[in-house]
Amino acid sequence: MALLEAEHLSIGYRTRNGLLRAVEDVSFSLELGGSLGFVGESGCGKTTIGMALMGLLPANGSIVSGALRFKGQNLVGISDERLRKLRWKEIAMIFQAAMNALNPIQRVGDQIVEAIRLHEPEVSAAQAAERVRSLFSLVDLDPERSRDYPHQYSGGMKQRAIIAMALACRPDVIIADEPTTALDVIVQAQILAEIRRVQKEMDVAVLFISHDIAVVAEVCRHIAVMYAGQIVEQGTREEVFETPAHPYTQALLDAYLTIEEEDAALPQAMKGETPNLIVPQKGCRFYDRCPHADAQCRQEPPTWISLSPTHKVLCYGPRS
């Protein structure tokens, strides 16, 4: 049984103009100790999936259909109270590095202790503090600095502290949403290494969300490429990287290579707007931007094509 499993999951936001389907018919699964990366542009729905897993969708957002199972238990329709107990204890989150994810007027250590003692009330304050110290050591932070305030940390240190916080209750899954964005390249590499190491050591499953396919590739064994609310290609790291089937995946990889060389913002092929998600177009959502689109792509939505037992793509004419 998969640890975490989504089946035909659709998530929508109520807006003034109608229901915005941010995530449409998405299915994936994550094994115990496994790692799955979501890649896509901003607005493609990858963060929405993370928030849905945490039960932290904003007030106007909700799961429209489908199932989301954690250890076999459907998280859709579960009571707030049970969901609250589940959070952090079972599913923790590493927030975007650019966020002020730490409360500026509380000591960093105290914020971690708060999480520990909330879910494990039997732990004494001293024990919790001791655990914080060992967590700090684990993520390569000086345990003495647990009494510091967030503003006294550098960006990388903050992110390490957040990783420590995510590990505080020994969760089974950690959702990492853009954990390295806005960090400089060296720190980024260190943090990624940290996440990899921690995953291995603690045997925790990681759901990694990033717009940067290279970053995802560093951490995850499996990759799901998202576009306009849908997963368009799914496979192992090697499959997606070496034989990208969807034109969008190919464009992403091209862009990655271009950035490596020229530091350009967006590849030429990626011109055009992301589609309207309130009234989705009839055919393929990538139609407008696809260099290979034909009449069929415009008329009918594409269906899944399996390229291998682990590799599949949502496209009429996948090319390799």
Added chain:
Amino acid sequence: MEIRRYILGRLFQITLIFFVILTVLFLLFRLAPGDPVSRMVDPNMTPEDAQRLIEQLGLDLPMWQQYLIYLKNFLKGRFGISFHYGQPVSEIILNRLPNTILLFTSSIVLAAFVGVFLGKIVSWKKGERIDTWVTIGALVCHTLFLPWLALIIIWVFAYWIGWFPLTGMISAEIWTDPSAGLLRKGLDIAHHMALPLTTLFLIHFGSYLLVMRSSMLDTLREDYILTARAKGLDEATIRNRHAAPNAALPVITSVGLSLAFSINGGALTETVFTWPGLGRELVFAVSNNDYPLAQASFLLIAAVVLTANLVVDLIYAYLDPRIRY
């Protein structure tokens, strides 16, 4: 060590500003039209009488000489004698100040506590009915015209229902009764304070509520609130331990300065409620060209506000670890 140097620096700065204010006040009052003598409309006051009074008040001297005398007296801690009461200014202020603090400062404290508390609560229920009504109520109270509200309250509760005394701070009947004990006198003051306190409270709590509410709504958009949620904290804990302390920071400045300014009372409130505070005295002193009294009152306010500024900054630094001096 750092903090001590900072405080010393600020104190030096405050002293400097204080002396600038002192000088400006001196000039301001003397350049304002009128003088304390010409207001006395009495045919028995001959021009010689007027001139004699001017000399006795020391106003016949050249301005720079008056200023030096004023400065010298100030440094000796002498604030002079009120032209109109013939009483040392310090005595008048000391007589009025406790009354002002009793009413105005306590109403600000009360309004701030309730305003902040309610603001915290309703921000959490943004868009719900309670939020709408409380916010509208606060806005209405905030914009009410004070003398009008005061008269309505007096009319309803003191005159019509008759639960409270009309105005004043103490009841002459009770305080001249030799059998009245301390408790009865204390209760009498509380009894008199109820209506002005309510009025001031109603006028002021709205602004704190609105400030706190909007500050809370800003804070709720902060990422660490999301973190707190993700950690599985319940709503009350998120609100009270994570959102409110952060949201309250900007409110502290506002409350601190209001508290400082509250010592100047309010001329309108004091007039309508016949509350013997500093505010009416101040207006009276200014309009009657009672320079010593006006100067000393304003200097007191300046000193309190300047000090309060420093204290607020220090409290802020204590509460917000991001700020260090």
Added chain:
Amino acid sequence: MTVGNRTRAALLLLCAAVLACASAAWAKSRHPLRIGLGEEPRTLNVWMASDANSNNILSQIYQPLYRHTPEETEMVPWLAAGPPEMEADGVTYQVRLRPARWSDGSAFTAADVAFTCRLIKEFKIPRHYSRWKFVDRIEAVDDRTVRFVLKEPMAIFLTRSLTIPIVSEKEWREVADAAKKQKKPLATLFNHTVERPLGTGPFVLEKWHKGAFLHMKKNDWFFGQGLRIGGRLLGPFVGEILFKIYGTSDVAMLALKKGAIDMYWQGIQPGYIENLEQHPEIRIFSSERSALYYLGFNLRRPPFDDPALRRAAAVLVDKSFIIERVLQGYGSRMDSILPAGNEFWYNPNLTEYGEGLNREQRIRAVHRILKEAGYRWTRPPVDDAGKVQPAAGLRLPDGSLMEPLTILTPPADYDPHRAISGLLIQQWLRQAGIPASARPMSFGALLQQVKARHDFDAFILGYGRLSLDPDYLRIFFHSEFDRERGWNMSGYHNPEFDQIAEASEKTMDLEARRLLIYKMQEIIARDVPYLPIYLPREIEAVRTDRFAGWVQMLEGIGNIWSFCQLSPVN
């Protein structure tokens, strides 16, 4: 609200109710007279006191040798035992004193009177000194006889000098001696704090609770107790008085209606009358005042240096309109500087400018007056066909265009009547082409402008509480007082007037003096340096359910006669 809070609130309300009942019950048992004041007295130092409230309190304590009866016709001996006896030289007076005691029981003697008068002379106490500087010597002949020797005969000696409040030598001797040694003796005397003034009046101050109330008790040593003076049997019949302060007349009226005070010692606006009259236990007194509200002109510069223009302005000002509309009928028109109520001195045969004329007739009359005086218009107020029209382009007799001029008034929050009158007069003057505009100005600034700087065209001011003796006519218009801070604010210079005024000051014969005062009023009415406008009435309200015996006189019911005569009902 939790149950606990609710209980607490209920308890608080209970406390409030108990307190309210307790104070009401106490008031009944002790029966004090409770009087509302508009403001707290500023000082109890009788030499310093210049505000109405201080004087109201002090008038219960410090007493004069003579005072006016409520009927105003005569002065009666008060602390004096009989009328002053003038010796043959015409400048020496002897006054016998009643056997009286200070409120501490010690004897009141001639030495106290002599001390008081010398104190005024030595310290040149403002507002008193001018009434005593012509007195050469003051001697205590014996314990009960004082002799005054004047430098020359002076009419105001009886009416103005002998009415000053007498203080006790015991209370003031040391203070005065110490003050004399100071660099600023007068200021030192003024700044002496008086906690419990020692007087001879019907009441003594028990306690002044600053900022809240004053408590007076009956003076058991009051010399008048049981005596019949001015045809009245004097008490006091009231054991205690509580003076309470009310910051606004709105609340004071509520206090009166609720029974928290028996009288409000301050004139009220006519607007309150209708509501108060609905309460059967409240009685309104409307009394004559001794006051003057007037439009003053600056005679030192054009255009009001021309009497013709001033007369024209006098015709344009519709006094009856102001009284009807602004004072709501509670007042009367003035044509003399003296109020008509001052019957003995008031000259009833003066020009009544514009009386009985309607607006159009006034404009025609003014057109005539100004045309004769040599004024010209580009567009006259009356056209060739004899129709009244809006005037423009008024030129002075010398051919120059009249500059815009301002009428200074106190601001509306200080006195709405004067401020509105200013606006009305502005409109009326404009109808004849006089480019006037009213400008409200803070009271202090206004007086400085008019009295000290003499920089103005016209102003509206008033004098309240003018003495019955008309000597102020001299002070307002004698050229001697056209000085910085002098009361001749118009800058009126007329040798004929000066001569008569000087004579009036020294004429002891009442009838002869009256003729001079009549003549002075005539001259002023002719030359119009001041245009008297209105005399408002003093409106006061009292409760009738607890005390009775208010004595109405000039300036209202708040007088010493009332306080000596009031007695509890039942």
